[in-house]
Amino acid sequence: MAETPIRFGILGCAEVSRKLSKKLSRAITLSPNSTIEAVGSDSFDEAKKFAAESGVPPSAKIYGSYEAVLDDPDVDAVYVPLPPKLHLRWAVLAAKKKKHFLLEKPVALNVTEFDQIVEACEANGVQFMDGTLWMHHPRTSKMKEFLSDKQRFGHLKTVHSFFSFAANDDFLKNDIRVKPDLDGLGALGDAGWYCIRSILWACDYVLPNTVTALHGSVLNESGVVLACGSSLQWEDGKTATFYCSFLSNMAMDITAVGTKGTLKVHDFIIPYEEKSASFSLASKTGFMEHVVTTDLPQEICMVREFLRLVRSIKECGSQTESRWLSISRKTQLVLDAVKASIEKGFEPTQVGI
Structure with a gap:
């Protein structure tokens, strides 16, 4: 019996984050039992352009805001390649919306900010991983x-x-x-x-x-x-x-x-x-x-490991893997x-x- 795909949303596909988003969208698409469910940018046209250029499935939803992706009940996890000054806001909100997330590095501007992200992850039982390929x-x-x-x-x-x-x-x-x-x-x-x-x-x-x-x-x-x-x-x-x-x-x-x-x-x-x-x-x-x-390639290896952890939580009721939070915090x-x-x-x- 085939596993239920883990459905990803991508937060950020404007010019500043497009290269990273393209690499990870390819990795998500090529990984087994995962799919891109939604793409969001602060501009609907940017999101639509990214989806057309990056091999995003035609069925993916296109949103003109990041919050719309997080509010989508069909999205299980999100990839966040936004500029570091936006990480605290959107990582905490992703956790509060119960979305597991891959966060690009540097994870925060300082450890005080990152500890707020840690707190939100632990309070909401979501899996965190940074993008150190x-x-x-x-x-x-x-x-x-x-x-x-x-x-x-x-x-x-x-x-x-x-x-x-x-x-x-x-x-x-x-x-x-x-x-x-x-x-x-x-x-x-x-x-x-x-x-x-x-x-x-x-x-x-x-x-x-x-x-x-x-x-x-x-x-x-x-x-x-x-x-x-x-x-x-x-x-x-x-x-x-x-x-x-x-x-x-x-x-x-x-x-x-x-x-x-x-x-x-x-x-x-x-x-x-x-x-x-x-x-x-x-x-x-x-x-x-x-x-x-x-x-x-290493980006697919990363996505596969993240998928394994998310699937274990969703399907087996496992606890989140805290190792990645600890490693990121020490860095x-x-x-x-x-x-x-x-x-x-x-x-x-x-x-x-």
Whole structure:
């Protein structure tokens, strides 16, 4: 007997969020037992145009407001790729309307806002997941196996992560990520989110005690970060650094060094190839390039995992999976501390709890 499809709504398909929405609409369409039930924008014409261009099923409803999607009784879950300054309002309302949701990163402007989202999710029994795609690629679990192997990798000592790309002049003037009224976190919230998440992932999500933003941060005339770096310190002696930028050549690297081994990956955010991804290992037994093949791009892997959790709640009465809320919150805590360190003149800053 076929499973009942999970019916998605998409909140946001104007120009600022169209690229993300197209990628996820494709993933929802290609995932088994899921469908796009509704598309909503603050402009009916924008929603209609997006649906026509993105392979949205002809049966999908088109709405000229976000709230109309949330009020649709046929919608089970929503994908929210709106600018970060709108996340608190629409994520909380989605939870109150009992809609499970995938929320793009950065999840909020600060952890105080995110805790309001957490509270709404817990009060209404809805599943949350952020849109950090690389977490769901099968390569990621293979890399974690190596980091957890005490015989080959040993104990983690340091992690270094980089995500940068050289944005063009139009991006640096007009993209939502450089607009304080739409985002405000800039490269730290966008590229830095991935770097911070990769460090926490390597450290089993144990928070650092302090972070210190590195001198050399670049801010635009509105005070939005265009490039920055930070060091992170743990009580047990572990260290980490990251660099994120809209002003430097493309880099998507993680290097994790243990007492017995080293892991390196050069395309952790978006694999160079959709159906295969590699990483290199070095240990006392030698050097090896490891290739992981997959029939599914990472966005479909993410949607499938989200569907599995939503279906378990809807059909089996399971509790929501709180792991994703916890991971997102810890990422936000470190991001907040880095931002505070920049604002305090690059002073060491305690990470909150």
